[in-house]
Every structure is written in C-alpha cells, then in structure tokens.
Amino acid sequence: MTSSSRFSMAVHIMTALAFMGEKMTSEVLSNTVNTNPVVIRRLLGELARAGLVRAERGKSGGFSLARSAKSISLLDIFRAVMSDTELVPLHENPEYRKCAVSCKVRGALCVHLDRAQNVYERELKKVMLADIEKTM
Amino acid sequence: MTSSSRFSMAVHIMTALAFMGEKMTSEVLSNTVNTNPVVIRRLLGELARAGLVRAERGKSGGFSLARSAKSISLLDIFRAVMSDTELVPLHENPEYRKCAVSCKVRGALCVHLDRAQNVYERELKKVMLADIEKTM
DNA sequence: ATAAACGTAACTAAAATGGTTACGTATTAA
C-alpha cells in the first residue's frame, strides 16, 4: 500500500498546536516533525481550508487552532487531508466486455468497501484531538 | 493514498473462480482482469499460501478455489494479499528528542488507528465471496 | 518426448510521495 503518511503527520501537527497552546510557525513545526517547512505549510493549508486552523501571515505570523481541541475529531483531520482518498481503492484495469465478472465485480465490491470505510470513519469520529493531547 | 489495488484485483480473480466453478489458467484469468498472467500468478501464489486456492502445475493445470465460496470472507482475501499493510500508516520521520509531542504522538495515534482498522476488518469479515458471486 | 501451465527472478515504465528551492504577498514592528 504505502499510502501516504499525510494523516499521521497532520495529527502530529495538530497535537503540537493543541499542546503548545500558542501560535507556532511552520519553521518550528517542521522541527518537531523533522521535515521541511513547506511540507508543513501545505498540510496546514488544507487544514485551514477545512476551518481547523487559522493562519496569520506576515511578521509574528504563524498557525493556531481555529477551534478547541475538544471539538476537533480525528475524522475532521482525516477528511481535511485525505478527502479524495479511498482507504482501499478499486483496480482500474479496463473491463473485458465479454465477461460478466469483469463488468460487475467492482460495483459489487464497492458497496462493501464503502460500508467498511464508513465504520472506519465512524471510529475516527469518536476520538478528539484533546484525547490525543491528554496523553502527551 | 494510492494504496495498491491488489485487494480489489484479488477479489476479482476469486469471484471469477467462484463464478466459473472450474479450473482456470492464469492466461484466462488475465483476460478478465485485463492484465498480465504473471501479475495474476503472483496474486494467486499469495492466495494459495493462505489456503484459499489450489494451484495445479503442468499440462491441464490451473487454479481453483480450495474452499467453498460460502466459507471465504473478504477478510480472508484481504489478509492473504495485504497482510503487512496498514490501512493508514504512521509517518516515519525521526523523532525530535526534545519534543514530547514528537516522541509520543505516534504511540497515542496508533492505538486509535488500530481500533479503526479492526472495525474495518470486522466489516470485511461479514461479506462472503458467495455474496459477491451472487450479484454477478 | 512434448506441450502446456505454474513459479519466480530480473528488469522497466509510470506514478506517487516527500522533500527542496525560490519567490511573491502580507503584516508587523521599529
């Protein structure tokens, strides 16, 4: 799979913001994650568009939570940075028209994958950023 | 994420075997999936090691289900071809020792990701290959 | 013996991913 680790990284960033409780720059955040500030800013851009963080530009700018850690779920973060990602994707090889299985199997499977992803997301929804923060 | 589409492809193959109900060669299977026979054989190798299919070599060889479609769940197939794959992986950037969040956030997150993956897999376990086959 | 089919190694092409540099824009503070 190696899917991407964007979600995990986003949770890391959000937890740092919650834990520190103050405005942080992408530079400082990049140190705790051990990556490049641009990577952080890109993720935070998506989190900002989802209304989870606030970005302030210019001197003495930086990022801060837009809402309380108690009100932000892991699902909120997941949706913000992984919105158009299927947990388990369908294969996209072209159909073999003559074969009923080839034509119909994706549709049949999709129903069940969607249901499974729903329960996965429902589980993420139960966990709040504050729960993660608490264990730091 | 783009994880791989190995699972979806494996379900496609297994459904074809169930639906046709007879021995099939990797050549024939590769046509219904629209890919290369070697790709099929590699997947079937993992499915065979998991005890889900039987492989016969030599002339008039081919693949067939090792168990009834009613007894094979999507989880069996998932485990066979995605065993060491996290649905959502943790980021692996090195820790920043001075920072508690950097050191602990993965552990805290991991607990919840594992639980979510468990409910995902439990959902896959409810669906049998025979259920998929029926809708063809 | 020969043909047919699996098993697997080795290689390639394409895509995804994370990281990096560079630079424009916004904002504050001196």
Added chain:
DNA sequence: TTAATACGTAACCATTTTAGTTACGTTTAT
C-alpha cells in the same frame, strides 16, 4: 515607511512503489 518575518504556492527532484513484462526453470498430462 522600511526592513524583517512568515505564509502561499509553483516548479522541480529523488526516492519509492506499483504494475506490467520478458524470460526461463520446473512440473505434469498426454
């Protein structure tokens, strides 16, 4: 008002992953 600082984003690169492909050895039915 100017200099410094920080975000926003485009463009590019290196690495890894993925699927596909060729090739060939091994097995087995006829």
